[in-house]
Amino acid sequence: MDVERDRGRYHSSASGLTVVAHFFGILATILMLVWLLHYREGLDLDSDDARRVFNVHPFLMFFGFIFMAGEAMMAYKTVKAEWQVRKFVHLFFHLVAMVLGIVGLHAAFKYHDQVGLTDMYSLHSWIGIGTFTLFCAQWLVGLAVFLPRSSPSHSKAMIAPWHVNGGRALLFMAIATALTGLSEKATLMRLQHQNEGRLINFLALCILLFGISVDFSVSLARYA
Amino acid sequence: MDVERDRGRYHSSASGLTVVAHFFGILATILMLVWLLHYREGLDLDSDDARRVFNVHPFLMFFGFIFMAGEAMMAYKTVKAEWQVRKFVHLFFHLVAMVLGIVGLHAAFKYHDQVGLTDMYSLHSWIGIGTFTLFCAQWLVGLAVFLPRSSPSHSKAMIAPWHVNGGRALLFMAIATALTGLSEKATLMRLQHQNEGRLINFLALCILLFGISVDFSVSLARYA
Numbered sequence: 001m002d003v004e005r006d007r008g009r010y011h012s013s014a015s016g017l018t019v020v021a022h023f024f025g026i027l028a029t030i031l032m033l034v035w036l037l038h039y040r041e042g043l044d045l046d047s048d049d050a051r052r053v054f055n056v057h058p059f060l061m062f063f064g065f066i067f068m069a070g071e072a073m074m075a076y077k078t079v080k081a082e083w084q085v086r087k088f089v090h091l092f093f094h095l096v097a098m099v100l101g102i103v104g105l106h107a108a109f110k111y112h113d114q115v116g117l118t119d120m121y122s123l124h125s126w127i128g129i130g131t132f133t134l135f136c137a138q139w140l141v142g143l144a145v146f147l148p149r150s151s152p153s154h155s156k157a158m159i160a161p162w163h164v165n166g167g168r169a170l171l172f173m174a175i176a177t178a179l180t181g182l183s184e185k186a187t188l189m190r191l192q193h194q195n196e197g198r199l200i201n202f203l204a205l206c207i208l209l210f211g212i213s214v215d216f217s218v219s220l221a222r223y224a
Numbered sequence: 225m226d227v228e229r230d231r232g233r234y235h236s237s238a239s240g241l242t243v244v245a246h247f248f249g250i251l252a253t254i255l256m257l258v259w260l261l262h263y264r265e266g267l268d269l270d271s272d273d274a275r276r277v278f279n280v281h282p283f284l285m286f287f288g289f290i291f292m293a294g295e296a297m298m299a300y301k302t303v304k305a306e307w308q309v310r311k312f313v314h315l316f317f318h319l320v321a322m323v324l325g326i327v328g329l330h331a332a333f334k335y336h337d338q339v340g341l342t343d344m345y346s347l348h349s350w351i352g353i354g355t356f357t358l359f360c361a362q363w364l365v366g367l368a369v370f371l372p373r374s375s376p377s378h379s380k381a382m383i384a385p386w387h388v389n390g391g392r393a394l395l396f397m398a399i400a401t402a403l404t405g406l407s408e409k410a411t412l413m414r415l416q417h418q419n420e421g422r423l424i425n426f427l428a429l430c431i432l433l434f435g436i437s438v439d440f441s442v443s444l445a446r447y448a
Binding site for chain 1: 342345346347348350351354385386389392393396397399400403404406407408410411412416417421424425428429432435436439440443444
């Protein structure tokens with residue numbers, strides 16, 4: 001792919017798919033808050049109630065990490081602005097996602113400490129830590145390759161398809177992590193046949209549809 | 225996208241990424257069989273032992289449905305053959321995936337019947353049924369649009385990006401479904417701190433890496 005040549009193609013206006021992505025992203029955030037504030041104990045990272053500390057984790061991992069990363073992806077591909085501006089917004093939103101993700105991860109480990117649970121045994125934790133680590137690596141490689149004006153354009157062109165596909169894979173890995181986390185929580189607390197269980201299912205469905213519509217809006221930005 | 229013009233570009237030989245995808249796909253199949261034959265009761269759709277009936281479900285949903293669908297995707301994009309041949313192989317592998325998927329779904333419902341469990345309450349079942357239904361719809365639309373020689377090329381060109389992105393979204397939805405299913409099973413059976421739990425984690429990880437490497441091999445077939 002020739003980055004210089006393709007630059008113009010990215011100047012497509014925000015498509016209808018971006019609206020769909022925002023719809024599911026905002027709906028998921030609302031359902032998450034209904035779940036944590038109405039059915040659960042609320043959120044507080046400094047609380048002595050370990051459950052309130054834990055609740056910071058799902059909220060920040062979705063709204064802080066996944067939603068912000070989705071915004072970063074869509075900002076680069078669908079907003080009408082100068083290439084340099086979009087690149088900077090893309091980088092900055094991902095930085096916000098990373099920082100909020102770190103706080104979200106901290107909440108989970110702090111909760112484990114408070115109640116004496118073992119860390120890192122579940123599938124959710126394995127793919128979650130893997131995804132987050134690769135996300136940070138992808139951000140650093142992106143920073144090193146795409147930010148400096150002096151970067152040779154052939155190395156940008158060589159890395160670009162891997163960066164794009166890697167970013168999409170990381171988005172879907174993060175979505176899969178969220179779904180296993182919610183499914184594990186509902187199973188552990190035996191919520192499946194209750195209203196709370198159905199709320200969690202709808203929340204997970206919205207997170208999945210957010211991921212799919214972000215992918216569609218970014219991939220089809222040239223066509224739709 | 226101009227289908228006619230891009231046709232030649234698909235004639236790229238199977239890339240190294242396809243080898244990686246096969247590695248993880250075959251490893252996941254082996255780990256699945258170790259789990260079901262060594263740790264569990266084995267597989268038998270006609271058994272009076274409901275657990276043996278259930279075990280057909282994870283095996284066919286991965287090896288029958290996800291693995292075959294991945295092969296279908298890779299066959300279209302990475303094998304050196306005539307366009308018509310690749311199109312037919314793509315369609316046929318997907319048909320095999322659909323048939324084996326139906327038998328796999330039947331196994332889950334039969335198990336629920338045998339032990340008196342409620343159907344369709346979990347997140348796993350919701351996204352699983354959604355994915356399978358959309359997969360069948362995608363197959364039918366693909367058949368109607370891309371198979372007839374008389375299909376106007378502008379309608380093929382209009383549908384193609386949606387077909388490609390839809391297929392990829394369905395692959396990731398199927399992977400997310402598999403991961404929630406395995407995570408739910410491990411949580412329900414309280415296997416997390418046992419060897420069996422770790423085996424299931426590695427199995428799920430291989431399924432995830434299969435999905436990602438199929439996506440990479442298909443998306444990067446032109447570059448890698």
